[in-house]
Amino acid sequence: MTQEKVVRAGETASVSGSTVFVRVDTSPENSGKRWLRRIVLSLLLVSIILNLWFILDPLSYSPRGIPEQHFSGDSGAKDRIAIINFEGTISPPFTERWLKQIKRATEDETIKGVVMVIDSPGGFVADSHQLLRKIQELSKAKPVYVAMKRIAASGGYYISMGIGEQGRIFAEPTTWTGSIGVIIPRYNATELVQKIGVKSEPLVTGPLKDTLNPFRDMTEQETQVWGAIMQDAFDRFVSVIDAGRSQLDDAAIRKLATGQIYTANQALENHLVDEIGYTEDAVAALAKQLQLTSYDAFEYRSTPGLVDALIGSKVSAADAIADQILQASVPRAMYYASWNPWVPVQ
Numbered sequence: 001m002t003q004e005k006v007v008r009a010g011e012t013a014s015v016s017g018s019t020v021f022v023r024v025d026t027s028p029e030n031s032g033k034r035w036l037r038r039i040v041l042s043l044l045l046v047s048i049i050l051n052l053w054f055i056l057d058p059l060s061y062s063p064r065g066i067p068e069q070h071f072s073g074d075s076g077a078k079d080r081i082a083i084i085n086f087e088g089t090i091s092p093p094f095t096e097r098w099l100k101q102i103k104r105a106t107e108d109e110t111i112k113g114v115v116m117v118i119d120s121p122g123g124f125v126a127d128s129h130q131l132l133r134k135i136q137e138l139s140k141a142k143p144v145y146v147a148m149k150r151i152a153a154s155g156g157y158y159i160s161m162g163i164g165e166q167g168r169i170f171a172e173p174t175t176w177t178g179s180i181g182v183i184i185p186r187y188n189a190t191e192l193v194q195k196i197g198v199k200s201e202p203l204v205t206g207p208l209k210d211t212l213n214p215f216r217d218m219t220e221q222e223t224q225v226w227g228a229i230m231q232d233a234f235d236r237f238v239s240v241i242d243a244g245r246s247q248l249d250d251a252a253i254r255k256l257a258t259g260q261i262y263t264a265n266q267a268l269e270n271h272l273v274d275e276i277g278y279t280e281d282a283v284a285a286l287a288k289q290l291q292l293t294s295y296d297a298f299e300y301r302s303t304p305g306l307v308d309a310l311i312g313s314k315v316s317a318a319d320a321i322a323d324q325i326l327q328a329s330v331p332r333a334m335y336y337a338s339w340n341p342w343v344p345v346q
Contacts, residue, residue, distance in 0.1 A: 066104055067301040072283060077296040081283055082111045084300055086131075090123025090155045095130060101300045102134045106141050112295070113143040113286045116163070117279050122155025124334055125182065125233050132240065135162025143289060147282040148172060148273065153179035153261060155334070157272070158237060161244030168285060170277040171264040177272060178262035180241070180253070182233045183334050184226060187214045247271035 071083055082105045088094060105114050116135070122128065138144055144163040146152075148171040152160060157177050160169055171177060193200070193215050200215035211222050218226075234257070241253045248256075248271050256262075256270055267273045275281070283297045 066101060068298045069301050071297045071299050072280060073287070073295045073297045075296055077294045078110060079112050079290075079292050079295045080108075080110045081286060081290075081292075081295055081297040082108070082114045082300065083117055083279070083283070083297060084114060085117045085119070085302075086156070086159065087117075087119045090120055090127045090131065090159070092127070095127040097302050098131060099134055101302075102131070102138055104300070106134075106138045111142065112290050112292065113145070114138060115145050115147055115279065115282050115286060115297075116160065117147045117149060118152040118156050118160060119149035120156035121151050121153050122158070122179065122334065124155070128155035128158045129236070131159045132162045135159060136164065138162070139164045139167060143167065143286060145282045145286045146170065147277070147279040148175045148177055148264075149279075150174070151176045153177050154181065158240060161240045164244060165246045168275065168282070169273040170275050170279075170282040170285075171267055171273040172278055173264050173276055175264040175267070175273075176261045177264070177267045178256065178260055180237060180257035181259040182230045182237065184212075184230060185334070186212050186218075188217070189214045190217055245271060 073081070082101075084098065084101050084105065086098060105111050135144065139162060144167050146160045146163055146167065146169040148156075148160070148169065150172075152171070153176055157180065163169075198215070200210075200213060202210045202213070204210050207219070208222065208225060211225070212218070238250060238253050238257060241248060242250055245253075252271075256272070262270065262272060264273065264276055268276060275285075277285075287295050287297075
């Protein structure tokens with residue numbers, strides 16, 4: 001006699017007889033239900049993690065709005081020294097983050113001085129100048145020193161001029177700095193397109209509308225136009241250094257402004273920096289100038305948290321790639337220590 005009983009997951013049943021047959025139901029309907037349950041449980045788990053993050057992570061709702069991390073000195077001291085790290089290419093979205101940190105340091109009355117730690121090859125002319133202007137405002141409110149790390153070149157050096165003549169610039173023994181100048185990236189692919197039989201025929205309303213087109217040679221008019229644009233940015237760079245370095249005059253700066261990278265010792269000899277030292281040395285020197293016997297030196301932090309990783313992206317990968325391709329063709333003047341600047345996507 002054959003007995004058949006339906007047993008669902010988690011259930012038990014007793015059967016009589018010496019022979020037992022087991023049939024596993026793998027129908028698509030049941031398989032679909034299992035996947036649905038897994039998806040629901042996964043979403044529930046993510047929801048629990050997010051709720052715990054918002055409740056438990058103190059940095060998510062920092063009273064000062066920007067996460068801070070103790071660096072040196074006496075943690076919790078009422079007099080504080082802020083450290084702002086300028087790392088990477090000077091471009092969006094980093095520019096906005098740094099501007100917020102500069103604004104916070106300017107307005108926070110517990111902060112008596114600021115150390116700018118620069119590890120950047122530079123970036124966009126406009127972004128570099130935005131930062132310079134706000135750093136100048138900060139230096140009028142409280143003393144600002146600079147500590148250069150691996151590289152503080154071109155736009156990285158440009159923003160350091162915001163601290164003014166009263167500030168001091170420290171460079172590590174292995175720091176590279178300088179690279180004073182302007183670059184506008186351009187590729188000439190005319191020979192390539194001739195070989196493969198491609199013609200570029202954009203519809204334009206004027207002779208300069210498709211300027212810097214890599215599929216044709218530049219005209220004399222284009223060369224003059226872009227030369228004037230670059231000279232304007234270059235002259236501004238020179239004037240910024242002239243205002244920030246009392247040991248250098250216009251002629252001395254232009255002699256140094258060949259685009260050359262300078263080692264820390266070369267920079268010291270040429271009065272581009274004031275002292276060989278590290279971030280700790282800059283902090284200690286600033287505290288001494290401020291006559292602080294007890295102080296809390298801290299860093300502003302901008303590391304993305306869990307929420308940024310999960311929901312911070314506003315565009316799909318495909319949109320980001322398409323946007324990068326489009327932006328790569330846009331003319332960009334840069335204070336950058338490279339012949340082939342990276343073009344970030346906003």
